[in-house]
Amino acid sequence: MTRPRAASERFVAQLPTRTKSRVQVIYSPIMEIRPLPVEVETEGVQGLIFTSANAVHAAALKGVDRNLPAFCVGPTTTSTAKGCGWQAEMVGATAEELVGHLLKRRPKSPLLHLRGENTRGNVAGRLTESGLTVGELPVYQQLLLPLTSEATRVAALDSPVIAPLFSPRTARHFADIWTGSAPLWLAAISQATADPLYSLDYARLKIAKKPTPKKMRKAVKKLVKHALRVEGGAVPD
Incomplete structure (x- = not known):
C-alpha cells in the first residue's frame, strides 16, 4: 500500500x-502529509471547498470555522468533513464535477479552496474566471518518500x-x-x-x-x- x-x-x-x-x-x-504553518483567514468567506480529506484534517487542526458550508469532492472527503463538524455536501466525485456543479448552482461567494501544495484542476482559478469569487490556500504539503x-x-x-x-x-x-x-x-x-x-x-x-x-x-x-x-x-x- x-x-x-x-x-x-x-x-x-x-x-x-x-x-x-x-x-x-x-x-x-x-x-x-504534513500540515503547513499557515493561518486560515475566513472573515467574509461564505463557504469552503475541500478536494481531499488531508485538507479537511489540516483545516480542523487550525480551527477553521465549522459554521461555514463545505463543498466536497468524493465520499471520503465529505464524510471526513462531516466527522470534523462541517455541514459538508458532496458536489462531485472529481474536481471537474465540483467545478461544474458550483458554476450551475452559484452559491454565495467568496469561497475558499483549502488544498495541498501540489494539486490539479485549478479549481479556484476556473471558478473565478467563470464569475464566482474563489480564493485558495495550501494548508498541507505532500512529501515524496x-x-x-x-x-x-x-x-x-x-x-x-x-x-x-x-x-x-x-x-x-x-x-x-x-x-x-x-x-x-x-x-x-x-x-x-x-x-x-x-x-x-x-x-x-x-x-x-x-x-x-x-x-x-x-x-x-x-x-x-x-x-x-x-x-x-x-x-x-
Missing part, C-alpha cells in the same frame, strides 16, 4: 474478507505484487522509484493516475470505473483474483 499509513489502513480494512485473506499486505507509504526496505525486498522476489495508486503524482513517483523484478499488477484510481504507469513493465493495469474508494476496492479485488489465477501463491499488496 502506497498511501499514507492511516489512509492505507482504512482502505485495507474495507476490502472484502476473502480478498484480505489471500494477500500479504505491505505498507510502504511513498507520500507523507522512497519504498521501505520491506517493499524493496519483496519487489525483488518472484511473487506478484499488486500496487494500488491513488493520484497522478504518486503514480509518477512510483514509476520513478520502482526497480523490482516481481510481476507487477497495478490498480489506478483514474486515467490520469494510470498515464504515468504505462512506462513500467507490468503484468496488468486496471483502472477503476470511477475515482472512488469503492471502485478501487473492486479493482483490487479483481486484480487479486486474476493474479492468483495466473501466478499462484500469496500476493503482496
Whole structure:
C-alpha cells in the first residue's frame, strides 16, 4: 500500500474478507502529509471547498470555522468533513464535477479552496474566471518518500505484487522509484493516475470505473483474483 499509513489502513480494512485473506499486505507509504504553518483567514468567506480529506484534517487542526458550508469532492472527503463538524455536501466525485456543479448552482461567494501544495484542476482559478469569487490556500504539503526496505525486498522476489495508486503524482513517483523484478499488477484510481504507469513493465493495469474508494476496492479485488489465477501463491499488496 502506497498511501499514507492511516489512509492505507482504512482502505485495507474495507476490502472484502476473502480478498484480505489471500494477500500479504505491505505498507510502504511513498507520500507523507504534513500540515503547513499557515493561518486560515475566513472573515467574509461564505463557504469552503475541500478536494481531499488531508485538507479537511489540516483545516480542523487550525480551527477553521465549522459554521461555514463545505463543498466536497468524493465520499471520503465529505464524510471526513462531516466527522470534523462541517455541514459538508458532496458536489462531485472529481474536481471537474465540483467545478461544474458550483458554476450551475452559484452559491454565495467568496469561497475558499483549502488544498495541498501540489494539486490539479485549478479549481479556484476556473471558478473565478467563470464569475464566482474563489480564493485558495495550501494548508498541507505532500512529501515524496522512497519504498521501505520491506517493499524493496519483496519487489525483488518472484511473487506478484499488486500496487494500488491513488493520484497522478504518486503514480509518477512510483514509476520513478520502482526497480523490482516481481510481476507487477497495478490498480489506478483514474486515467490520469494510470498515464504515468504505462512506462513500467507490468503484468496488468486496471483502472477503476470511477475515482472512488469503492471502485478501487473492486479493482483490487479483481486484480487479486486474476493474479492468483495466473501466478499462484500469496500476493503482496
